[in-house]
Amino acid sequence: MINIKSQNIPTWCPGCHDFIIYACILQAVNKINIDLKKLVIVYDIGCSGNMADFLKVFGVHSLHGRSIPTAVGIKLARPDLTVLVVGGEGGIYGEGMSHLIAGARLNIDLTVLVANNQLYSLTTGQTSPTTPKGSKTKSTPKGAPSIEVEPVGLINTINMEAQAVHVTCLKPMEVTEAIVNGIENKGFNLVDIDQLCVTYSKQLQS
Amino acid sequence: MNRITVKIAGPAGMGIKSAGLLLAKIVTECGYYFADYSEYPSLVRGGHNTYQITYSTEEVFMVDKKADVLVSLVKDHEEDRVNLWEIPLPNNIFANTVAIGALMYRLNLDKKIALKIIKERFGDDGKNLEAFEEGYEWAKTNFKLKTSNLKLKNEEIDNGDKKMIMDGSEAVAWGLVKGGLNFFAAYPMTPVSGILHFLAKNQDELGVKVYHPEDEIAVASMATGASIAGGRSAVATSGGGFALMTETVSLNGAMGVGVVYIMGQRPGPATGMPTWTSQGDLLFTVFSGHGEFAKIVLAPGSIEESFEMGQIAINLANKYDVPVIVLMDKMICEGATNLNDLSKEKIEIIKSSKIVPGQGEYLYNSYEHDEQGFSVEDSDGAKMGMETRLNKLEEAKKDCPKVLLLGSKKSKKLIVSWGSTKGTILEALRGRDDYAYLQVKTLWPINKEIGKIINGFETKILIENNATGQLGQLLKSQMNIEFDKTILKYDGRPFFPSELREELK
Numbered sequence: 001m002i003n004i005k006s007q008n009i010p011t012w013c014p015g016c017h018d019f020i021i022y023a024c025i026l027q028a029v030n031k032i033n034i035d036l037k038k039l040v041i042v043y044d045i046g047c048s049g050n051m052a053d054f055l056k057v058f059g060v061h062s063l064h065g066r067s068i069p070t071a072v073g074i075k076l077a078r079p080d081l082t083v084l085v086v087g088g089e090g091g092i093y094g095e096g097m098s099h100l101i102a103g104a105r106l107n108i109d110l111t112v113l114v115a116n117n118q119l120y121s122l123t124t125g126q127t128s129p130t131t132p133k134g135s136k137t138k139s140t141p142k143g144a145p146s147i148e149v150e151p152v153g154l155i156n157t158i159n160m161e162a163q164a165v166h167v168t169c170l171k172p173m174e175v176t177e178a179i180v181n182g183i184e185n186k187g188f189n190l191v192d193i194d195q196l197c198v199t200y201s202k203q204l205q206s
Numbered sequence: 207m208n209r210i211t212v213k214i215a216g217p218a219g220m221g222i223k224s225a226g227l228l229l230a231k232i233v234t235e236c237g238y239y240f241a242d243y244s245e246y247p248s249l250v251r252g253g254h255n256t257y258q259i260t261y262s263t264e265e266v267f268m269v270d271k272k273a274d275v276l277v278s279l280v281k282d283h284e285e286d287r288v289n290l291w292e293i294p295l296p297n298n299i300f301a302n303t304v305a306i307g308a309l310m311y312r313l314n315l316d317k318k319i320a321l322k323i324i325k326e327r328f329g330d331d332g333k334n335l336e337a338f339e340e341g342y343e344w345a346k347t348n349f350k351l352k353t354s355n356l357k358l359k360n361e362e363i364d365n366g367d368k369k370m371i372m373d374g375s376e377a378v379a380w381g382l383v384k385g386g387l388n389f390f391a392a393y394p395m396t397p398v399s400g401i402l403h404f405l406a407k408n409q410d411e412l413g414v415k416v417y418h419p420e421d422e423i424a425v426a427s428m429a430t431g432a433s434i435a436g437g438r439s440a441v442a443t444s445g446g447g448f449a450l451m452t453e454t455v456s457l458n459g460a461m462g463v464g465v466v467y468i469m470g471q472r473p474g475p476a477t478g479m480p481t482w483t484s485q486g487d488l489l490f491t492v493f494s495g496h497g498e499f500a501k502i503v504l505a506p507g508s509i510e511e512s513f514e515m516g517q518i519a520i521n522l523a524n525k526y527d528v529p530v531i532v533l534m535d536k537m538i539c540e541g542a543t544n545l546n547d548l549s550k551e552k553i554e555i556i557k558s559s560k561i562v563p564g565q566g567e568y569l570y571n572s573y574e575h576d577e578q579g580f581s582v583e584d585s586d587g588a589k590m591g592m593e594t595r596l597n598k599l600e601e602a603k604k605d606c607p608k609v610l611l612l613g614s615k616k617s618k619k620l621i622v623s624w625g626s627t628k629g630t631i632l633e634a635l636r637g638r639d640d641y642a643y644l645q646v647k648t649l650w651p652i653n654k655e656i657g658k659i660i661n662g663f664e665t666k667i668l669i670e671n672n673a674t675g676q677l678g679q680l681l682k683s684q685m686n687i688e689f690d691k692t693i694l695k696y697d698g699r700p701f702f703p704s705e706l707r708e709e710l711k
Contacts, residue, residue, distance in 0.1 A: 008580060037564045042431070045572070052571065053580050058563045060434055060570040061581075062427070063457055069424035073431025073439075074563075076415055077389050081435065081563055099427075102420040 002030050006056040017169040017195035018048050021115055024172055025055070025086075028179035038080060042071040044087025044096070047122045047197075048115035051086055065095025068103045071110050082183055083109070089116040089192075093129035093149045104155050104162040104188050111182030111189040114151065117197040118204060125200035135204050151192045161187060168194040207358055209262035210313065211270040214305070216279030219251045225277075225302035226257030227542070228327060229309065230371055232320045233261040234544040237363035241266040241629065242542050243700070248396070248480045263363055266543070267508070268629035271702035274356060275312060277305050293344055300337035307341025312349060314357045317342065367546040374512040374538035375400030378468055380548040381516020382440050383412050386524075386555040387466075389432035389439035391417045391425040396480045397536040398442040398470035422447035426454030429465045434570050436562035438520055440466035445474045445487045452494045455529045459499025459595060461570045464523030464530065464558060468516075471535040473698045482698030483536035485625055485671040489679060491531050492650045498592065500526070500599035502606060503650040505533040507628030509543045511647075517553045518607060524558040526602045533649065535671070537626035537700045599651050606648040609656055613642025620644055620663035621710075622689070624677050626700065627669050633703035634710060641667075641710065646677060657685035667691045667710075671700060 004026065012018045029039070039057055043049040045064035052061035062070040067085045075083050085092075092100055092114045103110060119137065120126040126139035130151075134143040155164035163185055167174045175193055182189035212229065216222050223244055233240055240261040247253040260269040279301055293308050295301040303324070310320045321335065328334040372380075379401050382390070390409075392402040402418065409416040415432070419425050422443055429439040443451060448469050458465050469491055473484035492503050502522055506515040515532050523530040561568040569579030574591045576582050582591065612632075613620070616639045621631055624646045635641050644659060660666055660681070668678045668689040673696035681687040693709050695701050 006580070036567075040435075040563050050581075052569055056567045058561075058567055059579070060431070060461075061572050061579075062430075063453055063572055066423065066427045066454070066457075069419065069427035070431040070434075072419075072424070073389070073391075073428030073433075074435040075431075076417060076428065077432035077435040077437040077439075078563060098420050099424055102424065 002034070002036065004029060004036070004055050004057050006054055008053045010054045011050060012047060013198050015198045016047070017117070018051065018115060020169040020172050021048065021113065021175065021193060021195070022051055022054065024175040024179055027176045028183065031176065031180050032183055034082060034183070039082050039084070040074055041084045041086060042067045042074065044085070044091035046088035046091055046115075048086055048088045049091070065091045065099070067091060068096055068099040068110070068112065072103060072106070072108055075108055075110060079109075083111075084183070085110055085112040087112070087114060089114055089118070089130045089149070090120045090128050093151060097129070100190070101158055104158045104190070107159055107161050107188045109186045109188070111179065111191065113179065113191045114193060115195055116151075116192055117195045117201060119197050119200050121197045121200050125203055131204070137203060151190060155190050159188070162190070163187060164190040164192065166192045166194065169196070207356070208264070209260050209266065209270065210275075210356065210358060211258065211260040211273045212275045212277065212309065212313070213256055213258045213273035214277045214279070215254065215256045217252045218246060218249060218255050220279050221299065221302040222255040222257050222279070225306055226259060227371065228306055228323065230259055230542060231323050231327070232310070232315060233259070234365065234369055234371055235319045235323055236316055237365050238262060239265045239365050239368065239544060241269050243269045243537070244540060246481050263358055267632040268700070268703055271704050275309065277309060279305060291348060293341065296337070300333060303334045303337035304341035307338040308345035309341070311342050311345035312356060365544055368544045370545050370547050371542055372509060372545045372548065373400060373540055373542040374506070374509045374534060375540070376404050377509050377545065377548065378506070378512040378516040378532060378534065379404050380551070381513040382466065382520050383414065384548070384551055384553040385517035385520035386438045387414055387440055387520055389415050389429060389437040390441070391419055391428045391439070392442045393418065393422045393425050393447055395444045395447050397472055397539040398444060398468055400539060401442040401468060422450040423454070426451040426465070430454055430458060430463050433463050433465055434562070438524055440468060440520060442468035442470065444470050444472050445490070446477065448487070448491070448494070453496070455501065456495035456497055456499065457572050458529040459495060459501060460497065460572050462527040462560060462595075463570065464527045466519045466523050467529060467531045469531050469533050470539040471533065473696070479698045481536070483626070483671065483700050484696070484698065485535055485627070485676070486673070486696070488533065488624070488649060488672070488676040491533055492680065494531070495529075499595045500528045500602065501650060502528060502530040502602055502648070503533055504530065504607060505625040505647060505649055506538060507625060507645050507647070509538060509541060510545055512538055513548050513551070515607070521556040522602060522605060525556045525605065526598050527558055527560050528598055528602065533625060535626050603651050603653060606651065606653070608653070609647060609659065610645040611642065611659060614639040616640065617642035618663065619665040619667065620660060621667045621669055622646065622660060622677070623669040624649060625671070627671055630701040630703055630706055631669060634706035649677070649680070652680065652684045654685060656681070657687060660687055665690050667693065669693045669701070669706070672696055
């Protein structure tokens, strides 16, 4: 068994769905029996990106929104590497949206995992690109003014050759399978992973 | 006469620069040295473009402002009716070649060489040769005696091996390539697009992966990624693009990842005057990026030095794993001169010692981190991270290019400058020994030795192509140096030798 857990104990809230994505990555890596010398994981900034400290692989904890272009640079320089991106919807669909679109257009061989909990959680609960319109959050007390991003439809519109799937942390086996498929498919792969934030999601219901 | 200046003017699209570079090629092949300068507005057709060249039997550092011959491809330069010749130009793309033909006669340049260059340039279709002959013959019949004074007096014409025509963009690109560049990304922006065009066109031959991404943020991020993957990477931009890249400059400092930023200045703020020149981004560049970290800022003073700085920059970026910025401007990026064949130069390549994929687990981290790369927030860890970063700067100092000091023992007055103003200063000081000249090549980290040199002179003069004397501010803040006189120019134009001669009377 490949064990890529680092010595650091995860700092996520008890019950956080990021634990599920973390476990799914460990499972996927074992399923493929990946050559760790050829694996690079690039992390965005956010709760999900904090996984950088909890995995013991060659990693890059980049800037908020810049995980995709950093990964593209790695892949352009070393096409033989398997490059995985881990980020939240704030970084990937918000700050880094133009990079997501450019990556899908290029159809470069990357697998981008987005922990999508419809909120900015590390910054304590503001509206995100997938927060339902009208939701009251700390930054939108009168209701989120914009309609939400629909990532799978977006990628399909940009480039039919790029792959995009929507899975949920409530069905971890599907998450693992989507990661495996993403790594095995030589092209741009978006895995949009629906999750809850155990601390802040409840404010969306109010 | 020991130098001749020719200016070619006309609307964009008529081949002003193309005719100018043809002339440059001809004078180079004849054995002369030259410097040039172009002015053009930010548009594709129409407007008013000029190309100016000064050539001589000795090295030329900057063009003269006043032209001995003005060639206008449209009828709007008729101030000097006395010496005006109206050459019948065809209303087509050959107009500039007809003008070059007439010019060859006027300048007493070797017609055989001119014909050879035109053949090389346009192939054997003959139409350009015909156009050239038409202009030459017309001039021979119509130019009268008063033109005969236009001949350089020195009979020894030999520029040796300096037969390659090169602009600063191509020169810095060659420097990077010779320094081991293998990844280059850029988003088009005047005045550095020439670097992107040159490297993109020759990428296979030079072994450089070249990519033009969606924006400057992606440019810098990709270069960082490529460098982490074991590449040697560089980017090129101007002020506005560099503003977007500064988050990545900071990231490079935090992670310890070397990337070279070629920063070609133009007048700002904001979009400013895109096709003109300026030195207004020195302090912005030196202090770019949030947080405290080591970075190096170098500035070439000429096209030839751009080659040198390109290779030094990429070696420093990899030796110390820090961001290195090469501060250029429109004058150097788009100005051309005759150099030796840079593709034949051999440069030692200093390899980075950082961990790359395949060499084990390591985390390149934008957060404060420990030796394994894992995030830390404890007091000792934070202190150690900061000190490790900043110590690099002290180490790197010894490898950064030293100042250039020119002048005799008689010089009591010192001129201090950086970057492209060097050319004009060297022209203005020709044959004088009352002034010494100090060129600052490394703008960060500032070497304290500079203070000792400057303070050894009675009178200190600062010359900069900006409005606020930014090198002066930097030297004042670092070493409390006061200048007696500051000569600044901030109208988008470079200093010309006659202007500085007047100032330094």
